[in-house]
Amino acid sequence: MGALTIGIAGAGVLGRLLAWRLSRAGHAVTVFDPAPGPHAPAPGSLHTPVVPHAAGFTAAGMLSPLAELDNAGPEVARLGWRSLTLWREVAAALEPESAGHPLFAQQGSLMVAHGSDTGAAQRVLARLHAASTPADNWPVPRALNRDELTTLEPALAPGLRAWLLPQEAQLLPREMLVALATRSDNVWWCWGESAVRVEPGVIHLAGEPAQHFDLAIDTRGVGARGALGGEAAAVRGVRGEVIWLHAPELQLQRPVRLLHPRHRVYIVPRPGDMVMIGATEIESEDRSPVSLRSAVELMSAAHSVLPPLAEARIVHMESNLRPALPDNAPHTHAEPGLLRINGLFRHGWLLAPALVQDALQSLNLEATHV
Structure with a gap:
């Protein structure tokens, strides 16, 4: 053609x-x-x-096809898995890197849960295993013991249950x-x-x-x-809210997703000692600023797994609408x-x-x- x-x-x-x-x-x-x-x-x-x-x-830029099986079907995971390779190619073609920071990074991601929420974590892991077929060839989440988690991400709170999802990635939206x-x-x-x-x-x-x-x-x-x-x-538009923090004392290398019975909370490191916390999912097309309830819940959940965030400074909050059918x-x-x-x-x-x-x-x- x-x-x-x-x-x-x-x-x-x-x-x-x-x-x-x-x-x-x-x-x-x-x-x-x-x-x-x-x-x-x-x-x-x-x-x-x-x-x-x-x-x-407004998005965090997490490329987590396996973790998304928490709330999406296997086809989303398969499309997302293909997209990892495609985004890597796009980022390479768009070089030089943005302000010295790579547009795409692939170091895996972490799923974590408090001990009392282990049941929620096990349900996610069960969905992941049930959705996978031999043809998918997805990497198996690896449970981390306390020493392994401390070595990988020392800023995370002790006592968390944690799983490494190798090959998951993130980009700078x-x-x-x-x-x-x-x-x-x-x-x-x-x-x-x-x-x-x-x-x-x-x-x-x-x-x-x-x-x-x-x-x-x-x-x-x-x-x-x-x-x-x-x-x-x-x-329809589905409201999502996120919070940007400046946390120079925090050392975090990869995205962290907190498995919780009620919240879908992720913490994503960004260049310049920034951290992004998200995100609510509200059936509303309200584009007004972030609510107090959402801000408190997101930041409290993030602080519960990353204690160094206590001294982080709030840079800004934002909301936007996701298009959904x-x-x-x-x-x-x-x-x-x-x-x-x-x-x-x-x-x-x-x-x-x-x-x-x-x-x-x-x-x-x-x-x-x-």
Whole structure:
């Protein structure tokens, strides 16, 4: 297939990754997004709320396909496992590294639980084993004794039950999103342009003439709701809240996920002595600042497994909306002149490369590799 003109509505993780890959394959790509530019906006406040922006900017960037079996099915884990290799290739192609920090790191992740919550941990491990087939060839979580855990992550509280998930990874979401936009050749980025409808070969913009392409792609997430009915009408936003801390006294090398009967809490190290704690999952489309209840619960849970966080300083808190469909599973729709991908829910970074690869292969638009 020769070079095509391609329009993309939505510059989140999916939109930017598609633009980057399609431009590398020789296609002329135009991207429309209501954001003012490729970077995340500055944090808002109660009286000056932040401008709605891609949920990918708020995410922790954990690439934990096995740990996500806590709340997702085996297909999510399989797509996520494929995405690990694809993200590694993307990060290598986007070098040099961002500000001296690698965009992608693969040192495994930890699942931990307090002794009283061992039952919750065992249920997750049982789901992992039940979901795996011989063809998956997933690494087996390794239970760590106290000495092993102390050697691996000495800042963690003694007495925790812990399991190492080898080969799981993490990336830097904000830096990756900016790199995908600023290092894409042959892409025309139309910031401040809102797509109101996407049809085969056509993207309709607010107050402007329709834009025509060989292929129109809709990756608007929550913004696609109600556009054409069907699955797009069912898209909803699920509120998630995260907290950024400055913790220069904390030495943490890899993401930690706390297994808890009620909370899904993760603690992720970031460059510059920063730590990210997340995330709530609330059935609401409220974009207002983080609530006191959420902040207290997240920070208390994180402090319970990482005592050095007691002297950390709160840098900022933020909330955003994850796009979800009724079954909380991703959905891809392709027909001549049109591609839609939506419903990545809490797995946007985890699933995006594999979903993009499958969609483009189904349309015969590029080769298998990045």
